Amino acid sequence: MQDEYRTVAREGVHETEINRSRFLCTLAPAATEEEAQAVIARVRRAHADATHNCYAYVIGADASVQKAADDGEPGGTAGVPMLQMLLRRDIRYAVAVVTRYYGGVKLGAGGLIRAYGGSVGEALDALGTRTRRRFRLASVTVGHERAGRLQNDLRAAGRTIRDVHYGERVTLDIGLPDAEVDAFRGWLADATAGEAEFRAGGEAYGDA
Numbered sequence: 654m655q656d657e658y659r660t661v662a663r664e665g666v667h668e669t670e671i672n673r674s675r676f677l678c679t680l681a682p683a684a685t686e687e688e689a690q691a692v693i694a695r696v697r698r699a700h701a702d703a704t705h706n707c708y709a710y711v712i713g714a715d716a717s718v719q720k721a722a723d724d725g726e727p728g729g730t731a732g733v734p735m736l737q738m739l740l741r742r743d744i745r746y747a748v749a750v751v752t753r754y755y756g757g758v759k760l761g762a763g764g765l766i767r768a769y770g771g772s773v774g775e776a777l778d779a780l781g782t783r784t785r786r787r788f789r790l791a792s793v794t795v796g797h798e799r800a801g802r803l804q805n806d807l808r809a810a811g812r813t814i815r816d817v818h819y820g821e822r823v824t825l826d827i828g829l830p831d832a833e834v835d836a837f838r839g840w841l842a843d844a845t846a847g848e849a850e851f852r853a854g855g856e857a858y859g860d861a
Contacts, residue, residue: 667776673756734770
């Protein structure tokens, strides 16, 4: 897994005008291809009267899925420059749809490439991005008498408690960078006099 990736901070639309043509770039996070396609379909329905609705998306922290479409623009002048802008900015798990309303002035191949790629770049600047970092899922189980104190100690140590489960004992779900797992085990043993049970799980991504 990649140590980190960037994605769009939120869904939104940014509009630019170039030689009387309107370019509306819709950016949205997308965890799967199905989510990306759903955004594309929604934008196409909303702008069914537009001249073109071109798109590009990147799914996977390692950019394993990449798709782009020109939607009637000359081949390679719309979807590909949009995709290249996403990749150049290290954007993952995101979809971009650029809607064009033709204004009567032809831009030429070079102008189209700059317009479509630039629309995505400007939208990323306007809407913002966020970094997601890889971490190890883990759980800590203690007796009820220690649970409250341990939660306070974890927060004081800068750890985020993702969930709390109450049963015969209390289990706290947390996330740790891989490099800190061993040090955390030692800290936990000291903090609970060796009474806590620690279990490391799989990996996930979270906000930096």
